[in-house]
Amino acid sequence: MTTQAPQSQQRGILMTDAALQHVLQLREKQGKDLCLRVGVRQGGCSGMSYMMDFEDPNNIQPTDEVFDYDGFKVVCDPKSMLYLYGLVLDYSDAMIGGGFQFTNPNANQTCGCGKSFS
Template sequence: MGDDAPSDRIISLRPAAVARLSALAAASPPGQVLRMGVRSGGCSGLSYTMDFVGSGSVAASDAVDSYPEVSGGLSCAVDAKSALYLYGMELDYSDALIGGGFQFHNPNAEESCGCGKSFGV
């Protein structure tokens, strides 16, 4: 995350996540929005969700943050319920063979599973 990034974003991006999201956004159809959230399930009770969706699926009640540091610009939509669990989270990325992929550093999580894709509060 650069020094010029807004501090009131729900989710901040580490440099490796910016690079990976730039590649994914370039391969996605124009006008896509990154939707992040949580749902019940996973090893620890709640699991992270993350997908590109059309901008028409963004609800008026969603929190939307812009990430101009992602190549081509990117918006991220988070529903109100998920925002409570994700506020302050840092998204990172690793291309390691074991444990690679997006990594969620969530200060709201009281426990996390070994795979890092689910958490409990």
């Protein structure tokens, strides 16, 4: 008999506690109830670059993947999800190399800045 994790535990985009706390702080400064849209676009040092921005929850499309973090929604379009499934989003406040970090199991190659991949 195999046991699967509850559906709420399975997320295509994972956020560490540090990343979630930082995103929630940034959202609070916006003064609105916003979700986080994560995706990819052509460009960057290695061919594809990550994109991440706040968005009004009313803009969530029926085809979007939505991941709930205790009421905070992380949204990704289906085309980007092909490249991002299993992505871990982390945040570091280190003086050198700090900021958001993307660990993408689908990336064959990443650039030195860590913001693009192929």
